[in-house]
Amino acid sequence: xxxxxxxxxxxxxxxxxxxxxxxxxxxxxxxxxxxxxxxxxxxxxxxxxxxxxxxxxxxxxxxxxxxxxxxxxxxxxxxxxxxxxxxxxxxxxxxxxxxxxxxxxxxxxxxxxxxxxxxxxxxxxxxxxxxxxxxxxxxxxxxxxxxxxxxxxxxxxxxxxxxxxxxxxxxxxxxxxxxxxxxxxxxxxxxxxxxxxxxxxxxxxxxxxxxxxxxxxxxxxxxxxxxxxxxxxxx
Numbered sequence: 001x002x003x004x005x006x007x008x009x010x011x012x013x014x015x016x017x018x019x020x021x022x023x024x025x026x027x028x029x030x031x032x033x034x035x036x037x038x039x040x041x042x043x044x045x046x047x048x049x050x051x052x053x054x055x056x057x058x059x060x061x062x063x064x065x066x067x068x069x070x071x072x073x074x075x076x077x078x079x080x081x082x083x084x085x086x087x088x089x090x091x092x093x094x095x096x097x098x099x100x101x102x103x104x105x106x107x108x109x110x111x112x113x114x115x116x117x118x119x120x121x122x123x124x125x126x127x128x129x130x131x132x133x134x135x136x137x138x139x140x141x142x143x144x145x146x147x148x149x150x151x152x153x154x155x156x157x158x159x160x161x162x163x164x165x166x167x168x169x170x171x172x173x174x175x176x177x178x179x180x181x182x183x184x185x186x187x188x189x190x191x192x193x194x195x196x197x198x199x200x201x202x203x204x205x206x207x208x209x210x211x212x213x214x215x216x217x218x219x220x221x222x223x224x225x226x227x228x229x230x231x232x233x234x235x
Contacts, residue, residue, distance in 0.1 A: 002166075002192075003137035003147075004097065005040030005185035006202045008115040009219075015048045019101070019109010026108070027051050029072040030101060034079060036060050037068050040185060041099050042079065045111055065138055065163045065188055067100075078102045081138075082110075097139050115143055117150070120223020125150050127226025132178070134158070136166045138188065167191035183225075184213075200225075 067080015085100035097113035182196035193199030194212035
């Protein structure tokens, strides 16, 4: 499993802002860039900002596993991981999910993200026994204690995983003779989804482009994942 947007809701996180006060123009610039990405954290930032209009974005780029960047009204806006935005110069010492922001190469602050896990996660995990379960996430280990409430002690957790790390992990599992199902949310998991024997993308909007997957699972049906797998095996 991936975590963010897969085990967690993409649109029901609690968000807060830490850093310099943002002007109305800066909020508009940030939202205009964020709305170009389908990554769950970008979607949350875009929907959370109280701005009703968007501006044209030039030179937009999405660096998988790192963040996004674009030019709005001649201002360079960057959103993403601390290492991408601040080069490791953290403004916050606690372990949280966060999206850092810089404008014109000046660090402005970060959005704090609090996760909410999908309904039915307990049933899904219980229903997948005795499969070996693994969690691969690009996030830090701030949620490990909460995750342990859902998963058994045998589950292997791997945090701070880049897309390449996830792909390599799948390769390692397969090299040991395992058949692997990778369940992710799209772009950042594309390599792992492709490399797995079966790749399943969990999508809030099933019409969104989902690269390199064999199946798309509507997020509203996530709680029945174990039923679909059992049905497929029986069929």
